[in-house]
Amino acid sequence: MLLVCAASFLGLSFFIALAIICRMIILVKHKEEYKPGKSGSVRVLVVAGSGGHTTEILRLMESLSPCYNPRHYVIAETDTMSKDKICCLEVSRKYKYAEQEYTIHKIPRSREVHQSWSSTLLTTLHSLLYSGPLVFTLKPDLILCNGPGTCVPLCISALLLGVLGIKRILIVYVESICRVEKLSLSGKILYYLSDYFLVQWPNLKEKYPRSIYLGRVV
Amino acid sequence: MKSAFVTVGSTSFDELILSVTSNSVIQIFRELGFEKLVLQIGRGLVRPEPCTFGDFTLEVFQYKDSIAEEIQRADLVISHAGAGSCLETLGAGKPLLVVVNDQLMDNHQLELARQLHRDGHLYYCTCKTLADTMKSMDLSALKPFLPGKTEEFAIFMDRIVGLEKVD
Numbered sequence: 001m002l003l004v005c006a007a008s009f010l011g012l013s014f015f016i017a018l019a020i021i022c023r024m025i026i027l028v029k030h031k032e033e034y035k036p037g038k039s040g041s042v043r044v045l046v047v048a049g050s051g052g053h054t055t056e057i058l059r060l061m062e063s064l065s066p067c068y069n070p071r072h073y074v075i076a077e078t079d080t081m082s083k084d085k086i087c088c089l090e091v092s093r094k095y096k097y098a099e100q101e102y103t104i105h106k107i108p109r110s111r112e113v114h115q116s117w118s119s120t121l122l123t124t125l126h127s128l129l130y131s132g133p134l135v136f137t138l139k140p141d142l143i144l145c146n147g148p149g150t151c152v153p154l155c156i157s158a159l160l161l162g163v164l165g166i167k168r169i170l171i172v173y174v175e176s177i178c179r180v181e182k183l184s185l186s187g188k189i190l191y192y193l194s195d196y197f198l199v200q201w202p203n204l205k206e207k208y209p210r211s212i213y214l215g216r217v218v
Numbered sequence: 219m220k221s222a223f224v225t226v227g228s229t230s231f232d233e234l235i236l237s238v239t240s241n242s243v244i245q246i247f248r249e250l251g252f253e254k255l256v257l258q259i260g261r262g263l264v265r266p267e268p269c270t271f272g273d274f275t276l277e278v279f280q281y282k283d284s285i286a287e288e289i290q291r292a293d294l295v296i297s298h299a300g301a302g303s304c305l306e307t308l309g310a311g312k313p314l315l316v317v318v319n320d321q322l323m324d325n326h327q328l329e330l331a332r333q334l335h336r337d338g339h340l341y342y343c344t345c346k347t348l349a350d351t352m353k354s355m356d357l358s359a360l361k362p363f364l365p366g367k368t369e370e371f372a373i374f375m376d377r378i379v380g381l382e383k384v385d
Contacts, residue, residue: 035379035380036379036380037376037379037380037381037382038380042379042381052301052302055302059366059368060368060371062368063368063369063371063372064372064375065372065376065381067381068375141379142379170378170379172375172378174371176301177301177305177330177366178301178327178329178330179329180329180330180332180333181329182329195378196378198371198374200366201333212374214367214370214371214374215366215367215370216366216367217366217367217368217370217371218366218368
């Protein structure tokens with residue numbers, strides 16, 4: 001059991017290290033060149049976490065034009081409230097715009113609140129087994145997320161697709177408005193792995209110079 | 219009828235419920251001209267009995283699907299430090315007093331309440347300082363809380379994905 005854990009940990013660390021290095025190189029050189037919107041539409045994968053995370057990300061989604069279509073929402077298996085909120089938003093979009101498509105997918109949570117760190121590694125790997133094939137199937141142009149644990153395996157899967165040359169996926173992370181002084185755990189990880197990392201308070205912009213500060217967007 | 223709404227969201231915050239229903243704080247409500255107090259007690263074990271005494275009414279409930287109506291009806295909202303409650307109240311343009319639960323450890327939601335207090339959008343206290351804060355606060359001095367700039371986000375996104383129109 002311990003050997004499996006150790007091997008998984010080493011394997012995962014190696015992949016993450018490799019992804020980070022490749023990603024940094026790709027980011028520095030080619031970020032500005034990848035413009036999926038040139039085709040006229042952008043396929044989006046939206047990570048909706050529980051409660052406040054969903055409310056925030058849906059406010060952001062409301063502001064986007066109908067070109068961001070189709071929209072694939074990913075929620076955690078145990079999340080019951082987000083689905084209703086998503087459907088509410090999408091129904092109102094249907095009234096406003098023609099030909100809008102959306103889907104909702106469920107994946108296992110990578111970490112429950114207060115879950116121990118030793119078991120978190122295993123549950124994260126478990127989530128990766130679901131998020132990898134999902135991202136591969138959907139091949140979105142863009143992933144939009146704002147901090148729930150579910151976004152980490154999804155973004156890692158997106159990175160892997162990019163590193164393997166299968167599909168380049170823009171990763172946009174918007175840190176929650178609740179994070180004023182410190183980043184969330186997902187934020188700390190994705191700060192290095194995302195293409196665009198938005199913060200909503202000036203303190204965070206100072207501490208994390210690679211981030212983008214547009215003011216409060218939610 | 220001037221009314222105050224107390225909300226603890228989905229948490230339990232018995233200390234707050236006890237404080238706002240204490241004789242001294244009810245007296246302060248009356249002195250400030252309030253005639254009604256509505257308590258949303260969530261998971262709390264302390265459940266005051268709804269009642270009317272003289273010209274003062276007390277209403278109590280655990281949860282509702284949406285507290286938007288209660289917030290709309292209130293002249294003052296007293297809330298735990300939950301981001302959802304704070305943003306919903308400020309978005310409705312209502313004066314807000316946040317009471318911090320110092321029994322909770324590592325409450326990251328405190329960061330937001332503290333910052334909004336620094337920016338002059340709400341008042342901020344603990345159960346121990348509730349009475350003094352209520353007596354000294356000036357609700358008219360609170361600054362309006364403007365909604366987030368979602369259109370800035372949309373413009374940013376259009377630019378980075380290549381959807382923006384180039385003239």
